[in-house]
Amino acid sequence: xxxxxxxxxxxxxxxxxxxxxxxxxxxxxxxxxxxxxxxxxxxxxxxxxxxxxxxxxxxxxxxxxxxxxxxxxxxxxxxxxxxxxxxxxxxxxxxxxxxxxxxxxxxxxxxxxxxxxxxxxxxxxxxxxxxxxxxxxxxxxxxxxxxxxxxxxxxxxxxxxxxxxxxxxxxxxxxxxxxxxxxxxxxxxxxxxxxxxxxxxxxxxxxxxxxxxxxxxxxxxxx
Ligand SMILES: NC(=O)c1ccc[n+]([C@@H]2O[C@H](COP(=O)([O-])OP(=O)(O)OC[C@H]3O[C@@H](n4cnc5c(N)ncnc54)[C@H](OP(=O)(O)O)[C@@H]3O)[C@@H](O)[C@H]2O)c1
Numbered sequence: 001x002x003x004x005x006x007x008x009x010x011x012x013x014x015x016x017x018x019x020x021x022x023x024x025x026x027x028x029x030x031x032x033x034x035x036x037x038x039x040x041x042x043x044x045x046x047x048x049x050x051x052x053x054x055x056x057x058x059x060x061x062x063x064x065x066x067x068x069x070x071x072x073x074x075x076x077x078x079x080x081x082x083x084x085x086x087x088x089x090x091x092x093x094x095x096x097x098x099x100x101x102x103x104x105x106x107x108x109x110x111x112x113x114x115x116x117x118x119x120x121x122x123x124x125x126x127x128x129x130x131x132x133x134x135x136x137x138x139x140x141x142x143x144x145x146x147x148x149x150x151x152x153x154x155x156x157x158x159x160x161x162x163x164x165x166x167x168x169x170x171x172x173x174x175x176x177x178x179x180x181x182x183x184x185x186x187x188x189x190x191x192x193x194x195x196x197x198x199x200x201x202x203x204x205x206x207x208x209x210x211x212x213x214x215x216x217x218x219x220x221x222x223x
Contacts, residue, residue: 002140003151006171007160008039015188016181017157024056025181031210032175034064039173041067043080043152045105045143048097049159050086059096060154081105081148085134085159089116089126098123105146107139136166161192164199167221172201177212 010027011017018025028036040046046060060082062068068078079102084091089112091097097104104124108117110131117126129138143151153163163169174189201217 001144002137002168003044003144003148004170005140005151005153005163005168006039006173007153007155007163007169008036008173008175009155009160009189010036010175010177011189012179012181013176014180014182016183016186017155017189018055018187019181020183020185022051022055022187024058027177027179027181028175029177029210029212032177032212032214035175035209035214037063037067039152040080041071042150044148044150045081045083046152046154047083047085047159048154049156050084050088050090051158052154052156053084053086053091053095053097055156057096058154059099059101061101077102080152081146083107083139083143083151085136085139086112087130087133088112089120091120093119093123105143107134109134133162136162136168140168157187157189157191161190164190164219164221165192165195167219169219171204172215172217172219174215174217175209175212176215 009017041062061079082097082102082104084106086106087109089108091106105127106120106124107127107129120126127142129135200220204216204218207214
């Protein structure tokens with residue numbers, strides 16, 4: 001058993017989610033940022049890979065005060081749980097995601113440095129799943145046991161690739177901004193290795209959204 005897993009990313013028309021610097025760049029419009037905030041507020045947890053933490057240092061919290069207040073009214077924590085997929089426990093101890101605004105789970109593998117784990121444990125919960133890479137199925141099973149029913153994945157492309165390859169994605173939202181970023185080495189929605197067999201999707205909807213458009217699609221291999 002695992003949570004319902006959905007991915008949300010903002011991309012350029014050429015499918016890039018950042019440029020060659022791999023730093024966070026503004027791709028979303030204001031309207032899209034509000035839509036993402038709503039999705040966050042309706043999720044039990046938000047997950048990213050360590051690449052995203054090292055590049056962007058996101059706080060992964062709900063920005064809109066009213067949305068946070070609504071969560072409290074519903075008997076929830078102000079912010080969803082934050083989950084970082086980090087085999088080697090490379091997360092900086094001053095990462096924003098380790099602040100006290102929400103609970104954080106750092107998922108590591110058996111190769112992670114024990115001393116570093118002890119440091120992270122002072123700020124977050126550490127879950128050991130997998131021998132080298134984080135075993136995503138093991139992680140999702142644990143998250144379900146923690147009571148996480150709806151998990152939002154915000155990237156990056158390497159983590160998304162693994163989740164898709166293992167059939168662990170139920171739904172996909174891509175906001176396409178009307179820009180091209182270019183760059184052979186710029187990260188894309190789905191990096192990592194090409195799939196042995198291409199993954200097919202059913203398009204649920206395509207809507208014009210602000211200046212760009214929003215695609216909602218369902219992979220046909222999730223399990
Ligand atoms: N536009 C957007 O919506 C958006 C959203 C998020 C990120 N981004 C951009 O995406 C880029 C970061 O993406 P990224 O692909 O470099 O990093 P990522 O997907 O955030 O993290 C990938 C890392 O996670 C770790 N990991 C551990 N177990 C894994 C597993 N089973 N499968 C996959 N990864 C696993 C690996 O590092 P270890 O082996 O060291 O654990 C891996 O290198 C940045 O440029 C950021 O700005 C854009």
